[in-house]
Amino acid sequence: MEIKQDVNQLMNWSKQDGGSFENTEEPDRQSAANDFSTIHSKDLLPAENGKEVTKHFLQEILNILLSYINKSLNRNSKVLDFHHPHQLKEGLEGFSLELPDQPDNLEQLLVDCRDTLKYGVKTGHPRFFNQLSTGLDIVGLAGEWVTSTANTNMFTYEIAPVFILMEDIILKKMHSFVGWSEKEGDGIFCPGGTMSNLYSILLARYHFFPEVKTAGMRALPPLALFTSAHSHYSIKKSAAVLGIGSENVIVVKCDERGKMIPEELESSIRRAETKGLVPFYVNATAGTTVYGAFDPLNEIADICARCGLWMHVDAAWGGGLLLSRRHRMKLQGIDRASSITWNPHKMMGVPLQCSAILVRKKGLLQECNQLCAEYLFQPDKHYDVSYDTGDKSIQCGRHVDVFKLWLMWKAKGSEGFESQINHCLENAEYLYHKLKSRTDFQLVFQSKPEHSNVCFWHLPSHVRNMPAGPERDRELHMVAPKIKAKMMEEGVTMIGYQPLQDKVNFFRCVFSNPATQREDVDFLLDEIVRLGREV
Amino acid sequence: MEIKQDVNQLMNWSKQDGGSFENTEEPDRQSAANDFSTIHSKDLLPAENGKEVTKHFLQEILNILLSYINKSLNRNSKVLDFHHPHQLKEGLEGFSLELPDQPDNLEQLLVDCRDTLKYGVKTGHPRFFNQLSTGLDIVGLAGEWVTSTANTNMFTYEIAPVFILMEDIILKKMHSFVGWSEKEGDGIFCPGGTMSNLYSILLARYHFFPEVKTAGMRALPPLALFTSAHSHYSIKKSAAVLGIGSENVIVVKCDERGKMIPEELESSIRRAETKGLVPFYVNATAGTTVYGAFDPLNEIADICARCGLWMHVDAAWGGGLLLSRRHRMKLQGIDRASSITWNPHKMMGVPLQCSAILVRKKGLLQECNQLCAEYLFQPDKHYDVSYDTGDKSIQCGRHVDVFKLWLMWKAKGSEGFESQINHCLENAEYLYHKLKSRTDFQLVFQSKPEHSNVCFWHLPSHVRNMPAGPERDRELHMVAPKIKAKMMEEGVTMIGYQPLQDKVNFFRCVFSNPATQREDVDFLLDEIVRLGREV
Incomplete structure (x- = not known):
């Protein structure tokens, strides 16, 4: 045309x-x-x-x-x-x-x-509540424009000297917020939280069974890994990709609040052993996708220590809270993890993509992934080739994801991130209290949100008047999709919904955009009520 | 400070x-x-x-x-x-x-x-010859600035409607250049050629052994895959990641020119079978990393057809030549591949990153990777959810890599890409003829380059005067690193070097930047000679 x-x-x-x-x-x-x-x-x-x-x-x-x-x-x-x-x-x-x-x-x-x-x-609109990554940080954006203009690749110091050093410095900063000493800590930025989680399983497998790199999974005993029912699907996906098989991912029960139950983890490990499986890895989540729940890291770390298992913490969503003195205790015990996923593109508002896998044991990433391709990693270069970090990566070419984060850190300081994260959690608390006081809304769980996720049903009058039971559930299940459809067509706000286990479709509101204010929260509820009248 | x-x-x-x-x-x-x-x-x-x-x-x-x-x-x-x-x-x-x-x-x-x-x-400088990805395309750059400002994610049509459709359209265009009919062809953009190659092995494995997704590699017979000695290291890396094991990657011999020898492939397959391995996948390369060689695709396709194997073509580097009527015959037989890696960020000059995995069989990507996370891929949406392509991907969040390519295609038309690619190959031919006529340079192989790679040694006078033998080789081996070190410190041009098998360190010049002209080629040689005098 x-x-x-x-x-x-x-x-x-x-x-x-x-x-x-x-x-x-x-x-x-x-x-x-x-x-x-x-x-x-x-x-x-x-x-x-x-x-x-x-x-x-x-x-x-x-x-x-x-x-x-x-x-x-x-x-x-x-x-x-x-x-x-x-x-x-x-x-x-x-x-x-x-x-x-x-x-x-x-x-x-x-x-x-x-x-x-x-x-x-x-996605930067203050009334876009649809994903975990929202907002449009101007400095981060400028950083991304600079990155794309520099148009280089992370494989060697030779062609990305400044960015390679920035990655090193940012990773060390992240290690310090995790609580690791200067003697420990390694890591790499990679394309998204799923890839970071995949790295963690890959590393754990290599740590216990280094022969897997050359001989493959058939040389290993039958493995089992553990993750909670509320954890991200990337753990199963990674197990499928890595040749472990998704059915060897043992799903551990959670409490009503979406937190892994440590006793359930222990009994799951024992049951797996009884079946002849060899447990090697536990994924704990710090900030689940839907509920925003934090697994009890210290209790899980105790179990991992006792059983000799690799403990990974998927803090893709919750990692940002480490920068807040008010909220960081929710991740207590994270320093005991063997590896951590932390996505600055979520709670820290960095433009997409920006995700790190942090690894406590130095050198493991390199050992696990290196193949020493001579056309790229020549040992006879004239500079310190320990900065040629490309062989740590599964990828060969690797996009520069670090500069925008580095520039934002310069712009805000750690304290700027802290106040922006606190603000997002205040919005969540505000929404929680509003919902609690109303009869046309119902919280999916009663306790105060730990992260910025707030999960709730809207109860239009025709649902409110129905007795509890399967018929009401069927009706309620259709409310969120119907409202969402109208919402998208009108286009003035956007929020996600999903069912979860035995719960019918409910809304999940998340806050990660510092531009969002209380008036936007009020607007969202008014809009849901207005659209709910029409369904 | x-x-x-x-x-x-x-x-x-x-x-x-x-x-x-x-x-x-x-x-x-x-x-x-x-x-x-x-x-x-x-x-x-x-x-x-x-x-x-x-x-x-x-x-x-x-x-x-x-x-x-x-x-x-x-x-x-x-x-x-x-x-x-x-x-x-x-x-x-x-x-x-x-x-x-x-x-x-x-x-x-x-x-x-x-x-x-x-x-x-x-990396956009006309005298930067160091990597396969060079150049700075202004329209591609503008596309990347727009992409980063839009700051969205490829998982659903809901939040990336335009980009999802562009990916669909660009993939179809690429299929048509491959020669696939409208009834076949699927694919996805992913973060780099290594990831694309990893996808190809993942898909082949799932195609033959769908039980691997749930049960893992231990439920499968011992697999073997095949790739040439000159192919990219990502095949081995992927085999390690996927739990197949790098030693089950059988390396097939190449001719002097770096092309896989089909008879060697056949005998390798037979030998693997004799050892009890189950061959399932062959990687053919269209444009090897160092020599720029094209494997004989039709002959490899015949073998794959005969043995019932998945044929992948790693055209990360060579795929761009499909757009050139003058050069596309070098990829004859590519339409017979089951999957193809093609990186527009290499020969087409698209800003980093932009890599596609193309898959002939429709639906396989989705089947292989989907986990149907309900918080993201709700089946009860009000639009055609077949456009929610995120579950085709290993990744969850996926960066928008398609827009810059789409915009460049608008800006150049297919014909614009064609003339820019022809220009790069003309530069290679010019360099080849220059080197051939000189005694202070020696080509690594004598035949005309098929792609834009030109591999050569510089022979400073002290090396030129030495008799052939190990002592001369030792001396020659040090020439390239020494020149490169000085070159980087002076900073006026940049070219890569590496050893390869029994060949000592040689330079590899590659052309993918349309800004490069013959005068830059002349400059490079003069500069190598000048620096060579000082080593």
């Missing part, structure tokens, strides 16, 4: 939506100076005389991004402008996803960038 | 280095209006009245990036400004990597961004 929107339209759009972001310095003159409709990517650098065009093109990109940032953080703008897949595929108002054989002009590309953002979801 | 550099210094630096990039519209007035030394990240959005500060801060970031881009593409600027790890760690001219408890001001952050780029390596 051909599209003909000109720069003036684009500028108008920027003006309408960008509010005070629009370029007040003679935008018309600028746009007149650059008729992007006659310019193509081949006119940009490295083309001769490409400097000016490049500058103006990237300036226009910045204007579009500034306008988007402004809208993302403006409560009067929508969180999303929902369209069904077939609508977007057919092409909306000239927005075509199809790929051409011939080049499009730069004007068209600018329109495409604008449209891509327009039809997306504003 | 405390740093006090003010905005004026920063602006001066921009002026000096940015050339025509600097903001000609009253930069002094602008800088006067923003004394970043008194402003902190808490003054940026979402702070009240944060819009203007945000705009000016990000504008300053853009200015720094424009200056860097200009330098990256300027032959008169250095490729790198080398410092040893301990020098950077100690802090250079006020550039401290240490993390504070208290916030730094925005001026300091801008200086940090500038310094991070200053002490890094300009």
Whole structure:
């Protein structure tokens, strides 16, 4: 589909939506100076005389991004402008996803960038409560722009000297918040919490059975690992990938609050042994995905110590709380872990992706993963090659995920992270107290949230008036999906829902965006009630 | 270490280095209006009245990036400004990597961004020949800035509607270049070629032995997989990770040119069977890492068909050639593969990372990896949930790697990629002919390069005058590392070296940056000769 929107339209759009972001310095003159409709990517650098065009093109990109940032953080703008897949595929108002054989002009590309953002979801909006990763940190964003412009790879010091050192420094900082001494602690940033959890099992397996690297799982006894019923599905997924098999992941029962029951862990270990399995690994969760529960780390560590098992803590979601003096006691015992997953892209608000696997035993990552490819890791280099950390990784090429976190840490200091995390948990407490006092809402569990997750049902009047029982459950199960469908179509806020074990569909509200205020919490509840009247 | 550099210094630096990039519209007035030394990240959005500060801060970031881009593409600027790890760690001219408890001001952050780029390596420089991924595509870069600002995740259509559809469209386009019919073809973008290769083995294993997902490798017969001696180390690494064991990766001999010998593959398969192993997977390489060799795909496909094996093609490096009518015959037979790795971040010049695993059999990725986590993949959503592709992935959160490629495809059209790839291979041919005609260089193999890799020794006079034999080899082995060390310290160009099997250290020049011209090739050789005189 051909599209003909000109720069003036684009500028108008920027003006309408960008509010005070629009370029007040003679935008018309600028746009007149650059008729992007006659310019193509081949006119940009490295083309001769490409400097000016490049500058103006990237300036226009910045204007579009500034306008988007402004809208993302403006409560009067929508969180999303929902369209069904077939609508977007057919092409909306000239927005075509199809790929051409011939080049499009730069004007068209600018329109495409604008449209891509327009039809997306504003995950930085203060009323976006849908995922654990929310918010749009301006410094983190700047860090990501710098990273992408540097366009390098984490495999060697040779081509990423500064970023390699920053990773080292950030990891040490994280170790210190965990409570590890300077003599212990290693780690690496990797693409997401699932990969970090996968690393932990890989390392544990190698630690106990180093022959697995060459000989494979068939050379090992039948293994068993343990994780709670509320833990993340990545533990099972990793066991499948690693050739351990998902059925050898033993699911340990939780209490009503979603915390692993230590006695259940102990009896599960004993039962597995009776069946001839060899337990080697326990995953404890610090901040479960749905309830935000913290497993009792010290009690689990005691069991692991007694049974000689690797203790991993999946603190992908809860790790950020280590930076808060008010909340860090919820992770007491984490220093006893053999490995830890911690995703700064969740509670610390770092742009996606930013996830670390921390390992207590030094050198293990390298031993477990290294293959010493000579084209990359030449031993006869002229600098200290211990900084060529690429062979610690499963990946070969590895994206630079550390700089945005480093820059944010500079910008906020540890104390800035602390106050932003405290603020998110205050929002959760505020929501909890509001829900507790109302009859048209019901908490999924009664105790105060430990993390920023608040789980609840909305009870529209027709449900409220039904007697407890399977019929009411069936009705209640449909409330959240129906409200969510309308919510997405109206697009002014967004919250997730799910069933869990015997519980029918309920809402899960999470706070990780420092832009969110109490008024947004109030707005969310009002909106759920309003939409609930229509279902 | 405390740093006090003010905005004026920063602006001066921009002026000096940015050339025509600097903001000609009253930069002094602008800088006067923003004394970043008194402003902190808490003054940026979402702070009240944060819009203007945000705009000016990000504008300053853009200015720094424009200056860097200009330098990256300027032959008169250095490729790198080398410092040893301990020098950077100690802090250079006020550039401290240490993390504070208290916030730094925005001026300091801008200086940090500038310094991070200053002490890094300009991978987009036309004289950077060090890796397979080089160049700095302006449209791709713009795409990455848009992606990071959108800051979302690929797991569901719900939160990444446009990007999910773009992935679908780009994958179909790639399938069509492979030669797959519309009825076949699936795939996913994942973090790098190693991960893509890992997926291929995971899928092959699941295809033949679906019970592995739940029961693990111990429920399977002893497996064997095959890859050439010149293939990438990720095949062995993946076998270790997946619990197959690296010693069950059978290394198949190559010819002098680095291509797998089909008869050797056949006899390796037979030998493995005799030992009681069960062959299931062959990795053929289209564009090896060092030599750039293409395995004979059709002959390997015949063997795989005959023996009932999964054929994977690692075209991480060579896949781009499918877009060139002149060069695509080098990948003849690729349509017969069961799976393909193709990294647009290599030969197509897309910013890091951008790697795809393409799978011929539809639905297999989903079956192999899905765990149906209900908090993410609710079946009772109001849209077509077949677009919730997140459960195809090993990862849970998955970075958006597709948009920059989509935008570049719009900008160049298929034909734009074609001419840029042809240009890179012409540079290789030019270098090859130059080397062939000289006595102070020696090609590692005599035939014309198939890809853009050119492998050669430099023979300084003292080596040239030595008789062939182990003593000359020992001397020659030290030439490349010595030249490379000096090269990095001078910083005007950069090329990689490695030994390979019985070959002592040689240089590998690769071309993937469309900015590189013949004059840069000439410069590289002159520079090697000049530095070689000093060793």
